[in-house]
Amino acid sequence: MQTFPCPFCGPRDETEFHFAVEADHPRPENAPSDLEWAAYLYAVDAPQGPAREIWLHIPCGEYFVMSRNTRTRDVTASEALR
Amino acid sequence: MKYSAFTLAREALRGQSGWQPAWVKAKPRDAYDAVIVGGGGHGLATAYYLAKTHGLTRVAVLEKGWIGGGNTGRNTTVIRSNYFYPESVALYDLALRLYEGLSRELNYNIMLSQRGMLIAAHTPAQMEICNRIANAMQLNGVDGRLMEADEAADKVPLANQGARVRYKLMGGIWQGRAGVARHDAVAWGYARAASALGVDIIEGCEVSDIRIEAGRVSGIETNLGPIRTDRLGLAAAGATPGLAAKVGVRLPIHTYALQAFVSEPVKPILDTVLLYLGTGTYLSQSDKGELVIGGGLDRVPTHGQHGNLPAQEQVLSGLLEMFPSFGQLKLLRQWGGVVDVVPDSSPILGPAGPKGLYLNCGWGTGGFKAIPAGGTLLAHMLATGAHHPISKPFDLDRFRTGRLIDEAAGSGIAH
Amino acid sequence: MMKERDWTDRALAEGETMTVAGLTIHLAPAAPSCLISGDLEAAIAALAPGGRSIGLFQDRPLIAAIRIARDRALLVGATGEPGWHDGYAISPATGLYTCFQISGADVMDALTEGTGADLTASSPAASLQFAGITCLLTRQGKLAELWVEAAMATYVTSWLMGRVPMKSA
Amino acid sequence: MSGWRHPDLGTEIDRSKPLTAEVDWTKIRGFQGDTLASALLASGPRTIARSFKYHRPRGLYGMGAEEPNALFDITRHGTTIPNERATLTPLTDGLKARAVNASPTAERDRARWLDLLHRTIPAGFYYKTFMAGGWHLYEPRIRAMAGLGRLDPNTNPPADTPTRSATCDLLVIGAGPAGLAAAKAAAEQGRAVWLIEDATYLGGALRWRGGEIDGDDWTDFARATDTAILNSDGRILTNTTAWGAFDHGLIAAWQRRVDHDVHWRIRPAETILATGAVERPLWPAQNDRPGVMSAEAAHHYLTLYGAVAGRQLLIATGSDASYATAAAFAAAGARVTLADARDVSPDAPDGVRVLSRQTLQAVHGKTETWGATLNDQYHSADTVLVSGGFTPSVQLHCQSGGKLDWNAEKDALVPRPGTSHMKVIGAANGTFGLGPALAEGATAAGGLAPDTPDGTNWRWHPARPDIDASGRIWIDLQNDVTLKDVKLAAREGFTSVEHLKRYTTLGMATDQGRTSNFPGLAAMADATGRSIPETGTTTFRPPVRPVPLSVIAGRRRGDLFNPLKRLPLEDAHRAQGAVFREYGGWLRPSAYGEDEAATIQAETKAARDTVAIYDASPLGKLDIIGPGAQALLDFAFYNRLSTLNPGRARYAFLLRESGIVFDDGVVLRPSDDRFVVSASSSHVDAVRLLLEDPRQGRFDPSQVAIHDVTQAWTTLTVTGPRARELLAAVGIDVDVPHMGVAENTWGDAPLRIARISFTGDQSYELSVPLPHGPALHARLDVALNAVDGRWIGLEAVMILRAEKGYIVIGKDTDGLTMPHDLGWGGPRDIRGDEYLGKQSLFTEAAMAADRRQLVGLSTTNVLPTGAHLVPLDGPCRSLGFVTSSYQSPNLGRPIALALLEGGTAMQGAEIGVFHNGDVQRARVTQACTFDPEGERL
DSSP states (O other), rough: OOOOTTTTTTTEEGGGEEEEEEOOOOOOOOOOOOOHHHHHHHHOOOOOSEEEEEEEEETOOOOEEEEEEETTTOEEEEEOOO | OOSSHHHHHHHHTTTTOOOOOOOOOOOOOSSSSEEEEESSSHHHHHHHHHHHHHHOSSSEEEESSSOOOGGGGGGOOOEEEOOHHHHHHHHHHHHHHHHHHHHHHHHHOOOOOOOOOOEEESSHHHHHHHHHHHHHHTTTTEEEEEHHHHHHHHSSSSSOOTOOOSSOOOEEEEEEOOOOOOOOOOOOHHHHHHHHOOOOOEEOOOOOEEEEETTTEEEEETTTTEEOOSOOOEOOOGGGHHHHHHTTTTOOOOEEEEEEEEEBBBBOOSSSSEETTTTTTEEEOOSSSSSEEEEEEOOOOOSSSSOHHHHHHHHHHHHHHHHHGGGGGGEEEEEEEEEEEETTOOOOOOOOOSTEEEEEEEEGGGOGHHHHHHHHHHHHHHHHSSTTTTTTTOOTHHHHHHHOOOOHHHSSOOO | OOOOOOOOOOOOOOOOEEEEEEEEEEEEEOEEEEEEOOOOHHHHHHHHTTTTOTTTTBBOOEEEEEEEETTEEEEESSSSSSEEEEEEEEEETTTTEEEEEEEEHHHHHHHHHHSSSOSSSSSSEEEETTTTEEEEEEETTTEEEEEEEEEHHHHHHHOOOOOOOOOOO | OEEEEEOOOTTTEEEEEEEEETTTTTTEEETTTTTTHHHHHHHSSOOEOOOTOOOEEEOOOSSSSOOSSEEEEEEEETEEEEEEEEEGSSSOOOEEETTTTTSSTTTOGGGGGGGGGGGGOOTTHHHSSTTTTTTGGGGGHHHHHHOSSSOOTTOOOOSSOOOEEEEEEEEEEEOOOHHHHEEEHHTTTTOOOEEEEEESSSSTHHHEEEHHHHHHHHHHHHHHHHHHHHTOOOOOEEEEEEEEEEEGEEEEHHHHHHSEEEEEEEEEEEEEEEEOOOEEEOOOBBBTTTTTTEEHHHHHHHHHHHOOOSSSEEEEESSHHHHHHHHHHTTTTTTEEESSSSSSOOOOOEEEEEESSEEEEEEEESSEEEEEETTTTTEEEEEEEEOOOOEEEHHHHHHTOOOEEEETTTEEEOOOOOSSSSSEGGGGTTTTHHHHEEEEEHTTTTTTOOHHHOOOOOOOOOOOTTOOOOSSEEEETHHHHHHHHHHHHTTTTTSSSSHHHHHHOOSSTTTTTTTTHHHHHHHHHHTOOOOOHHOOOOOOSSSSSEEEEHHHHHOOOOGSOOOOOOOTTTHHHTTTTTTEEEETTTTEEESSSSHHHHHHHHHHHHHHHSSSEOOOOOOOOOEEEEEEEHHHHHHHHHHHHHHHOOEEEEEEEEEETTEHHHHHHEEEEEEETEEEOOOOTHHHHHHHHHHHHHHHHTTTTGGGGEEGGGGGEEEEEEEEEHHHHHHHHOOOOOOOTEEEEEEEEEETTTEEEEOSSSSSSHHHHHHGGGGGHHHHHHHHHHHHHHHHOOOOOOHHHHHHHHTTTTTOTTTTTTOOOOOOGGGGOOOHHHOOSOTTGGGGGHHHHHHOTTTTEEEEEOOSSSSOTTTTTEESSSSOOOEEEEEEEEETTTTTEEEEEEEEETTTGGGGGGGEETTTEEEEEEEOOOOOOOOTTTTTT
16 A cells, blocks of 8 residues: 655545546647647656656545656655646 | 377386476577567567468567566466457457467467356346447357356356345356466467477567667667667567657557466366456466456556555455355465556557567557467568558557547446 | 345434444534635635634534635535635535544544544545545544545445454453 | 373463364364464374375474465364464364365375376476367366365355554564564664564564573563553554565554454554564475474474474484474473584583484385484484574565575575665574574664573574485475476476476465475576576565455455445335335436336336426536636537526536547536536546546636535436426426526525426426435425326436437447537537547547447337347448337337447438347437427427
């Protein structure tokens, strides 16, 4: 059972969280090509090591960015979206 | 040396001293006609079919650890083709048909046990979804049918029929040809046959980079030195996205941990493979008597081959809801594999990035059942440079065109 | 169609009390309440002057805003006109949450079975996952208050009644 | 000759409480405090089990989880548990034990002939044969012979193991000398210490080896530790196994208690591992004979239970540590010979004959031990105690990612510091002997080393299996893996330790390789000319020791498993005779009558003839409030909502970014600053979180709020031609237009009326705050009888909406359906602004002509839902499938909805309907088959 830190509520059991999407892939807006749109919808980095991911803390409903290591599972930071 | 009761008896008289190594432990040469990255079932099968079907023997399979040590050695050994879309059925039933002849073809007993599989439904709405899938299977020429409650109860007599049962067994989809096989034997069987045909199987060899010249693959860097080749097959499951990224290819692959569990062995108590839609837990009993149990993913992106407690509590409480008497059993072993999950839960087969590079990945939780097909199709692509009709729909480009093959969406059941 | 099964479990009735294995569980009557979002200080000042917002397992005065999130709370003991007010929003929510008041020697023991959250770390939000579902957790002195959305009251009643005590320490 | 009970020895048994138990129908006697193993040793036969593969006779070997032979199906008070280790089973009065994998009994096992075939069934033989004719011919017999114990189909252990979370400053795992010293030192500094011990009592090997610490008996040191821990807010859990180390340092522990077990999830700030070590055997020929035992185990049985392993003992060892064992047995009256492998050995304890430079070559016997051969010389003995060194128990260190290094001086693989978050001390770290263990324990917790006079030199003469020795030598007793099997694996190339394990099944039995992993590794190293570090070590996987599935599964069973949401008016519906089913996570009335099929038809008819009411409370109600609401909803929804006037309602779709229809429903706008999104009852949370994403990411959350008030309202929907009449009768004057919404009061209760029709007749959704639900229900119920109306269940509602061709998401749509497949292409064609999923509506697949579109089907009989649509001629392939199908009492004929390839253009055409092999015909129609013009709304 991991412990993740919600930027507002603080550390909680991993069952209170839901992985949404990898961070830093903004929604392309001005008529992206098919490939750009497909990349936004589906492409994934799946880094082996440090990663920035958008997570949701289910009880409070806040989306936030969590920096963690996908191999060692250490969590290094969590910051609110804005 | 041929494996048979006769050679086994003859060796009995000589203290089993006459057996040869099952596969030759090769050192890498500096060039090959084709190189396959990943020494799991798919990689070894590819090498076998390259040599057997296409006559290409200057081939190497590179495995960073020990062959069969990745997902091939970490799955719950279920084999089935109870899929919804024709493209999926063509792929998985090709694998099942090849499995049906594999022990004889490889002269290696993979212990294919076609004991049948039941996907169990608990509400009228779920029974309708099962009927939708059963009819799709029949239309695609696969032996699937809707099974009613009483026949289902005969298949799993120990299933929960208590007054306060949470998920009543109302029937479901039955595939008779589905079953289980010994996973290690599939890897070792293909390795032995490929090695006998002259393929180099190289363990302890990790690929660190892919070299390109004039838009075409020209070789790879490994911890055992550089190797030249202009045909490269990637069949390394969770490690494939990292390798593809080196040639600028971003794949739609999330890597999650999928856990599996084995109980202490008991006398036979379960004769089929069973999945409950309600709990999401599925299981079978190995020939040694252990229950082999699986369930949902740990939905936390990872590359560590282990899972965590919440998923274990989820899967095992689901198991005991299905079979309360199994509360007598003890957990003997628990482990995890890193599965490469694609948004439409179908694999990615086909060329990508520089010429000469071919992908066989994205099998997610369903790779073991597809090994013979994955091998046949990747071998075909490496040998001919073109898609096989069965692999074509699973090309990476489907994500651009939107023609996904989404089994979970189509069938209404998470795969 | 086959008869499914009989559902004989039920929720505690409002105001009812039951005792099980070292615990006394009382279902508090529904106080007037509403959901507030946005500028919470302004909302509290307007609807419940003198009231304050509380977080996880913090002591709850009679009128208080139980913080659910950074910008959302359940105001208990007061309500207001639904809709947008200057900087905050109100939705009437009387009866939305059922409040299980739990007291007795084994309170902390029961709580450690429901959640792994550190109840002494005074997290600013009272929302958490308890017994597998999203709830709010506050207290009044030694009495723990578990706020559960109405439709899950039957489940939480069964979960508490099925509690297995720790006879010896 | 076998073990016997010493007249007065036994520190942990109560001779005033005799117990009797039955093992394979023979009576055995013991005392309160005995384990089944100690009672068997003291009064049972030598042969108590049969080995898994060769069915050779087997006796008790060890004292804990490492026991490979003494496995039984245990029945206590009518409850049976298979595969229990005798060493871990407390003896209780009337206990019945049956040897596993042997029948009728271990001594007279019918399958003992299998051992004659041992030459033809080496490791992995099944890969090389059983192919002729197909594996299915051989599998049934092999499955019947495999497996150990027998599950009792009539024993259903209750789901009564609670799971508890806990945090502490320091967790010490293992209460031997090192663990006690660390816990005591930390507790005395005021730290909150949790101490976990697998056995019933603290002390580890001190319990039978004894020892003096800080000038007193070790029991005083243990008591002082206990007091220090309890005084500093700590806790001691005995009979508790730390079975798993998970991410972020969480330790899972299984506590066995008299009343029920507890499953602990512990989050320590710091963890110290002091789990000791397991004694290694030696590897003479026939080392599996009943009567061959671990020396440490025999010493433990002697001291704790007065169970003396035999009369004439031979102890084969390579260390001083075994001399205490020899002395104890001599003092108890047994004849003891100690064979020391070393040249120089300490002087013999009194009553013990010591031989030096001895090599144990073979054991002789059949169902008991007769003697052994040392240096080619036969010595008669009824018991052979073996001691080949110790293997540190490092499972939890490895589970948490820790690495191991070979330490030649300690002759063991020991934890590499810093590779896991745990400090490892004592025997688990290869630090043997009381003094060194106490010192390492205390300093690990920042304390001073306790002093002890015990200076025993625990250095071992390295013992290894001799790969050139002749005779049958067992490496894994439980899975019957011999040294020849390891050599065969090496010969066939299975030289990686992981391949050795999987090819021979070495270390994969229920003793988890505790006494077999090390010799297997050593033998593979010798057989391939490598050192032990080069050959490597296998990973350690949870659990550290087999754990009951019921402990991990906890209380999550039956009603507590995936709990259903319940209607506040459930009892009121039940009083009307409602039958309940599960719909989208809620328990809701399916029909109000036992004969569901007939009742559903009657209810569906009544709703069109007079008036019907159904409980629509689960319908999602998400308040979207604030100046930013319009922009958020315009972006989130497929249909533009900013143009919706206050007091009106609009049917709208929510898409995923992939363009797939995620949910549909009516959005109300009761007032300018407030919208209410009625999400489908099964999707409420998912829709809320889908809206929160843009609210927090793209827009300013301080300008728009989302409140889920679904469960704050009771909603009763009144539908039918006489609906207005019924409302008037209860004092609700209604002048709301179709697709309109009004908020006023009913008595003192706020009342919202939404004139929205899911049935196709005039319908009014009446919503009151939850507390006023019962009053509204009662008033409506009285009025209902007056107008000959009925309460109706969800099944009737499903038929009514199907008559209108209204879809249900997930039933009439699948994971590929887009809005223009359902006839809702409008916004796709005209909206220029951004909304979720927009770009995906114009991909190649989205523009294809062969998309599956919603159609109606008319047939002579009711189609099975899930039947597929196929061409009437040409190759048979699926063109789509039937999604909804009912008998419509209002139209007097079957109706059906379906998704059909290019369906819109096939109106009026005939199509095949395939189900379970046969094909019937149907005609493609519009989806709506009742009042297409909507005059009744």
